[in-house]
Amino acid sequence: MYEPMDSHPMTSDAVDAPWSVVRGRGPIIALALHAGHEIRPEVATLVKASEADRLREEDPGTERFGAAVPTRVAVNRSRFEVDLNRPRERAVYGDVTDTWGIDVWNALPLPEGVFERSLAMYDAFYAEFEHLLDDVVMRHGGFVVLDLHSYNHRRGGQTAEPDDPTENPGVNLGTGSLDRERWSPVVDAFAESLADALGPGADVRENVKFRGGHLSRWVHDHYPTGCCLAIEFKKTYMDEWTGVIDATAAEQISNAVARTLPHLQAALRRVVHSGTDC
Numbered sequence: 001m002y003e004p005m006d007s008h009p010m011t012s013d014a015v016d017a018p019w020s021v022v023r024g025r026g027p028i029i030a031l032a033l034h035a036g037h038e039i040r041p042e043v044a045t046l047v048k049a050s051e052a053d054r055l056r057e058e059d060p061g062t063e064r065f066g067a068a069v070p071t072r073v074a075v076n077r078s079r080f081e082v083d084l085n086r087p088r089e090r091a092v093y094g095d096v097t098d099t100w101g102i103d104v105w106n107a108l109p110l111p112e113g114v115f116e117r118s119l120a121m122y123d124a125f126y127a128e129f130e131h132l133l134d135d136v137v138m139r140h141g142g143f144v145v146l147d148l149h150s151y152n153h154r155r156g157g158q159t160a161e162p163d164d165p166t167e168n169p170g171v172n173l174g175t176g177s178l179d180r181e182r183w184s185p186v187v188d189a190f191a192e193s194l195a196d197a198l199g200p201g202a203d204v205r206e207n208v209k210f211r212g213g214h215l216s217r218w219v220h221d222h223y224p225t226g227c228c229l230a231i232e233f234k235k236t237y238m239d240e241w242t243g244v245i246d247a248t249a250a251e252q253i254s255n256a257v258a259r260t261l262p263h264l265q266a267a268l269r270r271v272v273h274s275g276t277d278c
Contacts, residue, residue: 018121019075021132027140028264029073029132030066030257032148033084033215034059036076042114043081048106049099054080055243057100059150064250065233066148068258071136073129080104082118084125085213092118126218133223142225142272144186144264146257147174147216149232151209158241170203171195174230176211177220182271183227189267190229190260197256225272 016038037058039047047054063074075084080099083091092115093099095108109115136143151172153163162168173191180187187206195204212230219228237249 016076018077019073019125019128021128022070022072023132024070024072026070026261026265027136027143027268028069028146028261029071029136029143030069030146030148031072031215032059032063032066032074034079034149035061035063035074037078038076039078039081043118046106046110046114047080047104049080049102049104052241052243053102054078056152056240057102059148060243061238061245061250062148062150062233065253065257066146067254069146069261071132073132075125077121082122084122085215087214088119088122091122130222133219133226137223137225140272142268143223143227144190144268145216145219145226145228146190147212147228147230148257149210149230150235150237151232152240153234153236154240158239165203167208168234169205169208170198170234170236171205172209172232172234173204173206174210174212174216174232176207176230177217178212178227178229179220185267185270186227186264187229189263193260193263194256197259198252227268227271 019036035058037055037060057080058078063072066072079085080093083093090098092110093104096103098104133143133145151168153168154160155163171194173187175183175187178187191204191206195202198204210230210232212228216228216230219226233253237253238245
């Protein structure tokens with residue numbers, strides 16, 4: 001049985017906090033880096049991009065996918081304020097080459113103070129996340145981070161045909177920075193149990209569309225007994241052009257993720273206690 005949540009889960013719970021952290025038992029952590037849409041006022045006055053354009057490149061609803069995971073982190077601020085899945089030197093977007101052709105800013109360069117305060121938020125997030133992971137390692141010997149994202153598949157427009165499904169899986173599992181052989185029990189356990197939970201026809205594939213971003217590389221560089229799975233769900237659970245979420249479809253994903261947890265925990269235990277140098 002998967003371990004239940006602690007009775008005092010919140011460590012960061014202010015409504016306007018840049019992120020929220022729920023601390024629970026067990027070695028699995030759910031992370032929704034791009035779920036947020038809010039931008040602090042001093043940044044909002046500098047933004048030229050429309051709210052709709054920003055929302056389309058964010059990952060609405062991904063914080064719901066890890067709802068059953070006892071320990072979870074959800075970022076409430078938009079990636080257009082600071083992108084926590086990019087290296088620090090690229091975390092505050094520059095020109096359109098950084099942003100899928102979207103002209104984000106009224107003018108560049110950004111005021112120095114604004115830029116520095118965004119990077120201070122970046123540093124604070126990684127410091128708190130590191131503290132969280134250190135604690136999980138101390139208690140369990142290792143961990144698995146479920147780095148939850150979503151991606152667009154109707155870039156031609158709201159009424160356009162979906163992008164080629166052969167190149168756009170229902171779920172893309174990014175393991176590009178992971179020692180795949182070493183962590184194969186965890187990767188395979190997640191992929192197989194998720195596909196089974198999603199039901200017949202589920203399309204879960206590895207490194208087709210994405211291989212994972214900076215956060216997963218950072219985890220693997222810093223934690224020999226840590227595994228970060230960068231998981232991209234195709235936005236079939238929502239209308240990517242309006243931002244409207246199908247609550248039933250989102251709940252189905254959340255339930256499917258929940259069903260992977262005992263399999264993940266068992267696989268992690270095998271890796272960490274296998275007698276190897278991990």
